[in-house]
Amino acid sequence: MIDMSTTLGTAWFAHPIFTASGCASSGKELAQFINLEDIGAVVTKSVMNKARHGRPTPRMAETASGMVNSIGLQGPGIDSFLANDLPWLVENRARVIVSIAGETVEEYAVLARKLRSAPGISAVEVNISCPNVENRGLVFACDPDASRNVIDGVRRALGGELPIIAKLSPDVTDLVSIARGVIDSGADGLALINTVLAMVINIDSMRPHLAGKTGGLSGPAIKPIAVRAIYQVHSAMPKVPILGMGGVSSGRDALELILAGASGVSVGTASFGNPSAVTQIQNELQFLLEARGFTSLTQAVGYAHRIEEASTS
Numbered sequence: 001m002i003d004m005s006t007t008l009g010t011a012w013f014a015h016p017i018f019t020a021s022g023c024a025s026s027g028k029e030l031a032q033f034i035n036l037e038d039i040g041a042v043v044t045k046s047v048m049n050k051a052r053h054g055r056p057t058p059r060m061a062e063t064a065s066g067m068v069n070s071i072g073l074q075g076p077g078i079d080s081f082l083a084n085d086l087p088w089l090v091e092n093r094a095r096v097i098v099s100i101a102g103e104t105v106e107e108y109a110v111l112a113r114k115l116r117s118a119p120g121i122s123a124v125e126v127n128i129s130c131p132n133v134e135n136r137g138l139v140f141a142c143d144p145d146a147s148r149n150v151i152d153g154v155r156r157a158l159g160g161e162l163p164i165i166a167k168l169s170p171d172v173t174d175l176v177s178i179a180r181g182v183i184d185s186g187a188d189g190l191a192l193i194n195t196v197l198a199m200v201i202n203i204d205s206m207r208p209h210l211a212g213k214t215g216g217l218s219g220p221a222i223k224p225i226a227v228r229a230i231y232q233v234h235s236a237m238p239k240v241p242i243l244g245m246g247g248v249s250s251g252r253d254a255l256e257l258i259l260a261g262a263s264g265v266s267v268g269t270a271s272f273g274n275p276s277a278v279t280q281i282q283n284e285l286q287f288l289l290e291a292r293g294f295t296s297l298t299q300a301v302g303y304a305h306r307i308e309e310a311s312t313s
Helices: 078-091 105-116 144-158 175-184 220-236 251-260 277-291 303-312
Strands: 006-008 011-013 017-019 060-063 066-069 096-100 121-127 164-167 189-192 196-199 214-218 242-245 264-267
Touching (some): 011 121, 060 214, 066 220, 078 096, 078 105, 105 121, 105 144, 164 175, 175 189, 175 220, 189 220, 220 242, 220 251, 242 251, 251 277, 264 277
Parallel strands (some): 017 264, 096 121, 189 242, 242 264
Antiparallel strands (some): 060 066, 066 214, 196 214
16 A cells, blocks of 8 residues: 655645646536545635636637637636535535635735635635736736735735645746745745646637637646646755646656656646546556555655756765
């Protein structure tokens, strides 16, 4: 038997495979196919302070190796989430990581305050890959100062009650410096990576396919980017827990992210084609770890770094 448990900050999880924010809503759809209690946690769709209709259609486009989406954080808002979705998740014994998103630093703090006393939450994922309306639409996660300000505000609002996982964008020139900044500002861990900014042009209409023109690329195409990002950040900050994601569709993919430095792995786009992907990947990962002689998941976290160091010493 192998110990598959993992930790993200002070939060403990019996299993290492999670849903990815935005790809399983609040878990009800996937619960038809898998037992939510048997996976690491449900990472909810990013919740905002008020209900949001999202962007106009079309807002999704398939690509040869994934998809591009521009949903626009559609959702009912935090009050509805706390009244309806969270109680359902707790009742179904799911471990819950609530993802929050905002347009201003204050909105993130307001969301955090509302989550502070809510029961059944294991951690808060702070999705800072959103446009900052106070700074000409610049994405928070692409601005070192803005990203640090958001995390500092969330930490103050939570008062240390829940671990904070900062979700970062790969669309920056120095990801390590952004990561170091949010950790210094109070984040307990990192979620790497969010989708990659992309675009699709419809050759029949000869104009951008998405109504919002650009969107986030997910799926197998971005897995090598995720591996690179996780490896670089873990190399710079080996004690910081990372929830890895990006193009994972098999146990082999998950193991690659773990060897790079991820303490857990989120599965997103793969669930659209296979609603049981999370549990299937979790089972495949356990088999692969056992086959390589590991007795616990934690032994494999960042193992590629140790192998590399041993070969050069």
